[in-house]
Amino acid sequence: MDFTYSDEQQSLQDSVKRFCEREYSFEKRQALLKTEDGFDRANWATFAELGWLGAAVAEDAGGFGGGPIENAIILEQLARGLSVAPFLSSAVIATQAIAQLASGAQREALLTPLIGGERIAALAHGETAQHAFAPDIETKAAASGGGYRLTGRKTFVLGGQAADLFLVSATTGGGGVSLFAVPAEAKGLERVNYHAVDGRRVSDITLKDVEVPADALIGDEGEAQDAIDYALDYGVIGLCAEAVGAMDAALWITRDYLKTRKQFGVSLNTFQALQHRMADMLVETELARSMLYRGIAALSLDNKRARARGVSAAKAQIGEAGFFVGGQAVQLHGGIGVTEEYIVGHYFKRLALVRGLYGSSDQHLTRFAESAEGQNEEELSPI
Amino acid sequence: MDFVIGADDLAFRRDMRAWIGATLPSEIATRGRRGFHATRSDVESWTRRLNAKGWAAPAWPEAHGGTNWTPLQRYLFQLELRAAAAPVQDQSAMELVGPVIYTFGDEVQKRVHLPRILNADTFWCQGFSEPNAGSDLASLRTRAVLDGDHYVVNGQKTWTSDAQRADMMFALVRTDAEARPQAGISFLLIDMKSPGVRVRPIYSIDEGHSVNEVFFDDVRVPTENIVGEPNKGWSYAKFLLTNERAMSAETAHTRADLLQLKGFAGEKACEPLFCAKLSKLEVDLMALEFAVLRVLHAEGGAQDAVASVLKLRGAELRQRVAELGVEALGNVGLAVNPDPTGHDATDHPAARPPGPDHAVGWLARSMFRRATTIYGGSNEIQRNIIAKAVLSL
Numbered sequence: 039m040d041f042t043y044s045d046e047q048q049s050l051q052d053s054v055k056r057f058c059e060r061e062y063s064f065e066k067r068q069a070l071l072k073t074e075d076g077f078d079r080a081n082w083a084t085f086a087e088l089g090w091l092g093a094a095v096a097e098d099a100g101g102f103g104g105g106p107i108e109n110a111i112i113l114e115q116l117a118r119g120l121s122v123a124p125f126l127s128s129a130v131i132a133t134q135a136i137a138q139l140a141s142g143a144q145r146e147a148l149l150t151p152l153i154g155g156e157r158i159a160a161l162a163h164g165e166t167a168q169h170a171f172a173p174d175i176e177t178k179a180a181a182s183g184g185g186y187r188l189t190g191r192k193t194f195v196l197g198g199q200a201a202d203l204f205l206v207s208a209t210t211g212g213g214g215v216s217l218f219a220v221p222a223e224a225k226g227l228e229r230v231n232y233h234a235v236d237g238r239r240v241s242d243i244t245l246k247d248v249e250v251p252a253d254a255l256i257g258d259e260g261e262a263q264d265a266i267d268y269a270l271d272y273g274v275i276g277l278c279a280e281a282v283g284a285m286d287a288a289l290w291i292t293r294d295y296l297k298t299r300k301q302f303g304v305s306l307n308t309f310q311a312l313q314h315r316m317a318d319m320l321v322e323t324e325l326a327r328s329m330l331y332r333g334i335a336a337l338s339l340d341n342k343r344a345r346a347r348g349v350s351a352a353k354a355q356i357g358e359a360g361f362f363v364g365g366q367a368v369q370l371h372g373g374i375g376v377t378e379e380y381i382v383g384h385y386f387k388r389l390a391l392v393r394g395l396y397g398s399s400d401q402h403l404t405r406f407a408e409s410a411e412g413q414n415e416e417e418l419s420p421i
Numbered sequence: 422m423d424f425v426i427g428a429d430d431l432a433f434r435r436d437m438r439a440w441i442g443a444t445l446p447s448e449i450a451t452r453g454r455r456g457f458h459a460t461r462s463d464v465e466s467w468t469r470r471l472n473a474k475g476w477a478a479p480a481w482p483e484a485h486g487g488t489n490w491t492p493l494q495r496y497l498f499q500l501e502l503r504a505a506a507a508p509v510q511d512q513s514a515m516e517l518v519g520p521v522i523y524t525f526g527d528e529v530q531k532r533v534h535l536p537r538i539l540n541a542d543t544f545w546c547q548g549f550s551e552p553n554a555g556s557d558l559a560s561l562r563t564r565a566v567l568d569g570d571h572y573v574v575n576g577q578k579t580w581t582s583d584a585q586r587a588d589m590m591f592a593l594v595r596t597d598a599e600a601r602p603q604a605g606i607s608f609l610l611i612d613m614k615s616p617g618v619r620v621r622p623i624y625s626i627d628e629g630h631s632v633n634e635v636f637f638d639d640v641r642v643p644t645e646n647i648v649g650e651p652n653k654g655w656s657y658a659k660f661l662l663t664n665e666r667a668m669s670a671e672t673a674h675t676r677a678d679l680l681q682l683k684g685f686a687g688e689k690a691c692e693p694l695f696c697a698k699l700s701k702l703e704v705d706l707m708a709l710e711f712a713v714l715r716v717l718h719a720e721g722g723a724q725d726a727v728a729s730v731l732k733l734r735g736a737e738l739r740q741r742v743a744e745l746g747v748e749a750l751g752n753v754g755l756a757v758n759p760d761p762t763g764h765d766a767t768d769h770p771a772a773r774p775p776g777p778d779h780a781v782g783w784l785a786r787s788m789f790r791r792a793t794t795i796y797g798g799s800n801e802i803q804r805n806i807i808a809k810a811v812l813s814l
């Protein structure tokens with residue numbers, strides 16, 4: 039084991055951090071959220087130039103050969119900067135789904151524009167409010183002409199507004215789940231955009247007899263479930279990394295605030311009740327970071343159940359820890375904490391999203407417990 | 422002792438339910454059920470209906486337009502109002518300044534203001550907090566200097582709920598700069614339309630608008646607008662804050678939320694982990710509700726420290742029920758879902774997401790309720806009060 043970043047990882051972290059410090063200001067972000075797109079496409083081009091969009095893609099697929107650690111490094115910093123760019127949805131989840139499923143020419147055709155920043159993709163998988171994480175897929179793909187005809191409805195598609203390409207899961211005649219690359223402008227595809235609690239854009243999409251050619255099918259027919267699960271697990275760990283970044287930022291902003299804010303003639307940091315609260319927040323943040331590493335380790339396990347168990351453990355634990363730390367950061371700020379004008383409430387919103395997105399804590403605890411059934415302890419753990 | 426509700430009270434409750442059901446317009450109830458900040462016109466029209474029956478302020482003494490209901494009846498009425506999603510009345514007026522005026526005000530103040538409050542002719546806001554005087558209210562600096570038969574007010578208030586729609590503010594102002602912090606403060610009634618008053622909205626993390634900053638620039642307030650004696654404002658404020666805390670358990674509200682939540686949770690309510698949280702919340706609410714009833718039945722009403730118990734736990738339950746509502750909604754609960762009537766929103770409301778009508782308002786509720794443990798004296802301050810006043814620590 040080795041808990042230090044390699045030189046490359048350290049410099050990746052430095053570069054994302056510097057970028058965020060230079061390019062992201064709270065005021066700019068608040069203005070950006072009011073624009074049609076909701077994020078800055080010029081920055082997206084820079085992400086591509088700097089190699090971040092392919093950071094976790096194998097070199098032979100045109101990426102930079104990193105993995106979940108690189109993604110976590112990027113997402114932790116982007117979350118500190120309260121970025122609303124569709125990085126998690128396109129550069130992580132969609133990219134991993136394609137990398138898992140596609141091979142050869144199709145992989146090249148789909149991944150290259152994503153890594154290069156020319157295209158943005160989003161996984162359109164969830165169908166109902168409750169089971170966005172592991173839904174029963176009702177969207178159907180029927181053979182039609184030489185290709186397929188898709189019909190169905192997808193909800194809460196993260197990053198959907200900016201997407202040029204949707205990766206749509208659907209059942210095919212054989213019964214299994216398949217994944218299709220559907221251009222956003224395809225005839226019969228309707229998209230409704232809205233905002234997630236943290237300001238990021240999400241979409242619901244309806245597919246009404248959308249015709250796609252045969253090569254829109256990514257990988258083999260009926261064989262997509264494992265790849266989707268893997269991509270979502272990857273995304274969940276990405277969310278956990280976002281949470282750790284947001285928690286850490288909220289923690290230290292609050293520490294600094296307590297040292298400057300005076301009530302009763304003294305600065306707030308002199309009240310022991312608040313010192314202890316901050317100590318609890320630090321405990322949660324440290325354990326969340328540790329759990330993030332544990333989750334990253336689980337993501338690399340070949341045993342699918344061990345992976346599911348580790349990822350779900352991380353999500354359940356970090357989701358709650360983040361909500362606690364974010365909530366307390368708001369509380370310790372007093373009135374200013376609940377305003378749109380001040381940054382700390384926005385970290386709380388990010389943490390509220392993380393807790394609920396891609397499976398609630400309950401759903402992950404349930405998956406955690408179920409994935410252990412019939413497995414022996416050694417198979418389940420990276421150590 | 423007898424802890425069980427009697428037949429008379431049950432009948433009272435049924436009557437109230439029937440009357441509210443027949444009287445509350447459904448579009449007002451729909452807006453109420455969504456939980457956004459109520460519109461002035463909803464509050465106005467509903468308060469006037471109540472006032473016509475003499476029920477606008479049941480807790481007030483009969484002599485000033487209240488009822489002679491028992492504490493239990495008043496509580497039952499609250500339960501029915503909240504269950505029906507009636508708009509919350511102007512609390513600053515009914516529950517805060519009204520009692521101060523009938524307890525400490527002069528005859529003219531009583532005659533002028535109380536009937537207008539009961540009929541929702543004047544809306545009020547509470548001007549206590551300032552940028553540097555939050556938990557430590559006594560350090561407030563807004564000053565009022567005597568100039569003939571007027572006070573000239575200069576300074577700034579903040580977090581003023583509903584200042585944007587209020588006609589009057591009751592403010593704490595410093596009238597003696599030399600005195601110790603708690604002394605030298607007066608309780609002043611300020612007409613919000615006076616020249617020199619400026620209101621700036623502050624949007625909150627629910628993406629709604631209820632709080633404001635209020636600036637005073639040489640605002641002239643007639644001396645007859647001082648309540649009680651000059652420089653004694655702190656004691657009136659303490660009286661009022663105890664009132665505020667006693668009511669702030671908001672159990673009737675939490676009960677209504679829970680009912681709504683159980684209504685749409687469906688199968689989710691049976692999932693073991695969710696069910697455990699829901700049940701725990703219900704059980705905690707039961708305990709708090711009986712604590713409220715105990716206080717309501719106690720001679721002389723709530724003492725400081727007991728009021729703090731109610732405020733502290735009540736605020737937490739308000740938060741927990743809203744968070745559980747969001748959780749029950751799944752992803753739909755994670756979407757910003759602005760007020761469909763467009764009333765309660767920032768200057769740049771988010772797009773409306775698809776989703777069932779019952780989802781509207783829950784996320785906003787859960788965001789805004791981060792403030793329940795902050796306003797009206799934060800939970801930390803309530804714990805300080807309990808530690809000092811009850812535990813003598």
Ligand SMILES: Cc1cc2nc3c(=O)[nH]c(=O)nc-3n(C[C@H](O)[C@H](O)[C@H](O)COP(=O)(O)OP(=O)(O)OC[C@H]3O[C@@H](n4cnc5c(N)ncnc54)[C@H](O)[C@@H]3O)c2cc1C
Nearest residue numbers: 369370372373547549550555556580582792796797799801
């Ligand atoms: C939504 C909303 C509506 C409001 N409406 C009104 C209104 O209508 N009128 C009005 O006058 N005011 C209103 N307020 C103001 C409210 O009363 C104050 O926000 C509150 O008193 C806290 O003050 P503060 O915000 O300055 O926080 P601070 O006093 O700066 O407190 C910051 C943190 O420090 C903690 N703290 C402070 N002192 C101590 C201590 N001695 N020991 C331990 N911890 C401590 C607090 O609990 C809090 O966590 C409203 C506030 C909100 C958020």
